Amino acid sequence: MEKQGHVQMDSLFMQAFHYAPVGMAIVDMNIKVLQVNEAGCRLLGYTAEELTARTFFDYSCPDAEEDYSHIMQELRNGGRDSFQTEKRFLHKNGSIIWLYLGISFAKNSEIEPDFYIFQFKDITKHKQGEKKLQKICKEYELLTEHSLDMITKHLPNCEITYVSKACELLLDYEQAELTGKFPYHYIHPDDREMLKKYMASTMDKQAVHTLPYRIRRRDGEYGWFESTAKGILNEAGDVEEILAFTRDITKRKAAERKLKEREEYYKSLFEYxxxxxxxxxxxxxxxxxxxxxxxxxxxxxxxxxxxxxxxxxxxxxxxxxxxxxxxxxxxxxxxxxxxxxxxxxxxxxxxxxxxxxxxxxxxxxxxxxxxxxxISERKQNENEIRSTKRQLESFIENNVDPVFIYNLEDKLVKINKAVEATYGWQSDELLGLALKDLPIFPKSDIEWVQRNADDLAKVLGNTFKGLEAKRIKKDGTAIHVSVSGFQIVNEKNEQIGRAIIHRDVTEAKMAEEILINSEKLSIAGQLAAGIAHEIRNPMTAIKGFIQLLTSEFTSRKDYFDIISSEIERIELIISELLLLSKPQEMKFHQANIVSVLSEIKLLLETQAILNNVEINFVSVAARIDIYCEVNQIKQVCINFIQNAIEAMPAGGKLTVEISQASEGEVLIRFIDQGCGIAPEMLQKLGEPFYTTKEHGTGLGFMVSKRIIENHGGRVHVRSELEKGTTIEVYLPR
Structure with a gap:
């Protein structure tokens, strides 16, 4: 009997399912449609076969997808009996429809699986009507709440029953502060009687009245306002309430007052x-x-x-x-x-x-x-100014010295022809650049100029003359200039710019340096002659006694040979010092420079070891002959090696390389890992008495350079601080 009752219930449910006027669907635990009735197919426009091929929510609008997993879980657990919602779905014809959706859970037998029952009906027209009503209400609300005019409703006794949000903007009062109040409390005392008569006149059923008057704002100040009011009639034809629109005319009133004042002003202006x-x-x-x-x-x-x-x-x-x-x-x-x-x-x-x-x-x-x-006087002044301007421009343009004109922002605004002729840059390459960005500064000065641009501008902003500086031409050539400057002022004596003039003093500077070096060389020659004379006498005695000792200590003949050789070199150095005072005849012959440097390495190796310096000797061949005065070349190489050792007080590596520079030249490189030489010091190497050593004389490099040049060679020095120095000696073969 119980089974028969279940069969009857199932039959009744299926009849209700198929013939229900609303859409119904049986959905499995994965929301896949198992069955759908005819009403459901009509609502969505799909056949039953199409609907049962996918999940129910696959037909919802993509932008309306929501996660219902927690709802379905609650339905299965008995946490809720059913769930209702309104949701948009896509009809087969592409249109969007609104469905009212109800979901319930059906617990089946242990044999049959559980399922969900979805019931849905079309509420599209209802939603459209609801949306239209909301739009109308929203428009009315926007009209009243966002109107720049204040809208108020009053009872016939003038009590305020409604005030729009514009009261906050116009009067700085909240809506609640004014609702239920009478307006007379906020009206200027001189306008209250006028307003009472005005409000009484609104009881005329046909009249629409406008009145300007003053209202007190929250801050106590009065502003001018203009109200237009109309009585609203009830079904009996009596005035039930008064509707008023109030506009702030404070600015208009002020404009009217200003207009009157302006009329008086222009009248005075016209007359006087x-x-x-x-x-x-x-x-x-x-x-x-x-x-x-x-x-x-x-x-x-x-x-x-x-x-x-x-x-x-x-x-x-x-x-x-x-x-x-x-x-x-x-x-x-x-x-x-x-x-x-x-x-x-x-x-x-x-x-x-x-x-x-x-x-x-x-x-x-x-x-x-x-x-x-x-404007007769002004025209005369303008003519004089134009004449003066032409004279000044002619003076600048035809000046033989480069002239730079800057504005108050330190931007270059004008240059003359001499700038182009002296530096090589055209005007379109320089105009508009800031002082600190001009390419005429040496690389060594650029960082300083950019870092101190403001201070430099202050200095250059004053009148000055004869400042010596170094500048760079477009081709990279350095020139010495004498820099002068002055302010450019307008007719009010206000500074409007500055002019900087460069005078090329390179030739004068070079002549001055030649003169100074000549004087130094003359002094060095005199000093060298005196030193040579004083050293020769004791050296003669030392040499004689060494020759006597040689016959007694024959077991150390090699030591005495080295001593004698070094004494001879000292005598040669003395002779070289005399070169500074007067030239001497040199005897050239072919010598193996590789052997010469090997001897020097042996001689100076002890000194190098004591200073923790490793000397590496590298040659492309075992024999390379050059035509030279051997002792002078020895002097040069010893001088450069000793300088390198002294430049590495903490030790390091000295590499001496011999290679073939070209078919007729030999290149000797001395590469150390010392402290290096600053660029500004590097330029002065070879000047008499200039030295980077604490106890140096400044003659060593000068003498070495002269010896190399007397051999028809040349010397190049490259150095970088904290990385080391490379000396390259080129000698003809």
Missing amino acids: HPDIIFSTDLQGNFTSANPNFEKFMGSPKEALMSKKFHFGLLTAPQHLQRIETSFLKAACGDVQRYEFDGIDKNGSLLTLDVLNIPIRVEGKVVGVYGVARN
Whole structure:
């Protein structure tokens, strides 16, 4: 019986399912449609086969997808009996429809699986009507709440029943503060009786009234407002409430007051203005003239009003046509400005600057204003200024020294031809650049210039002259310049820029350096001659005693040979010192430079070891002959190696390389890992008495350089601080 009852219930459910007027669907635990009734198919436009091929929510709008997993979980657990929602779905024809959706959970037998029952009906029209109603309400709300005018409703006794949000903007009161209040409390005392009569008049069923009056804002200040009120009738035809629209006219009132003040101002301006001011109608008849015009024309106003507009009596005939043409153009609506030469009533020559302005009323030209100013003195000044300017520009442009003109922002605004000729840059490459960005500064100065640009601008902003500096040409050549500068001022003596002048003093600088070096060489020669004379006598004695000792200590003959050789080198060095005072004849012959350097390495290796310096000797061949004076070349190499050892107080590596520079030259490189030489010091190497050593004389490099040059060779020095120095010696073979 129980089974039969279940069968009957299932049969009734299926009949209700298939013939229900609303859409119904049986959905499995994965929301896949198992069955759908005919009403559901009609609502969505799909066949049953199409609907059962996918999940139910696959037919919802993509932008309306929501996560219902927690809802379905609650339905399965009994946390809720059913779930209802409104949701958009896509009809098969592509349209969007609104469905009211109800979901419930059906617990089946242990054999049959559980399922969900979805019931849905079309509520699209209802939603459209609801949306339209919401739109109307929203528009009404926007109209009242966002209106710049304040909207109020009053009872017949004037009590405020509603006030729009504009009260916050206009009066700085909250809506709740005004609702239920009477307006008279906020009205200016002088306007209260007028407002009471005004509100009483609104009881007239047909009348619409407008009234300007003053309302007190929260800050206690009164503003001008204008209200328009109308009585609202009930079904019996009586005034049930009063609707009022109130607008802030404070600015309008202020504008009206200013307009009146402006009228008075312009009247005073017209009467007392130092220029000639007049007005005419479109036929050229004077309609007004200020006292200065009467004075200038030499006629009273009454006489001027009867004449046509022209300066015929006060100007040359050749100007009449131009004056009349300008007037006609102004009468057609175009502002005209022109100058002409004339004579005043006393016969004095003058120049007038005339401005004709159309008089417009409601967009239509009804006359012409005229303003004339005597500019004779200004024209004379302008001519003088133009003449002075031409002279100054000619002076700058034709100046043989480069001239740079900067504005107050330190931007280069003008250069003369001498800049292009001296530095090689064209004006379009330099104009507009800031002082700190100009390419004329040496690389060693650029960082300093950019870092101290403000301080440099202050210095250059004052008058100065004769500052010596080094600058770079476009081709990279360095030149010495003498820099002078001064301020450029306007007619008010206000600084408007600065001028910088460079004078090329390179040749003078070189001549000065040659003279100084010549003097140093002369002093060095005299000093060298004295030193050589003083050292030769004791060296002769030392040499004699060494020769005596050699015969007694034959077991150490190699040591005595080295000592004798070094004494001979000392004598040679003394001879080289004499070179500084007078040239000596040198004896050249072929020598293996590889062997010479090997001997020097052996000689200086002990000194190198004591200073923790490793000497590496590298040669491309075992024998490379050069034509030289051996002892002088030894002196040069020993000098460079000793300098390298002293440049590495903490130790390091010294590499001596011998290679074939070209077919007729040998290259000897001395590469150390010492402290290096600063660029500014590197330029002074070879000058007499200039040294980077604490106890040096400054003669070693100079003598070495001279020896190399006497051999027809040359020497190059490259150095970088904290990385080391490389000396390259080129000698002919």
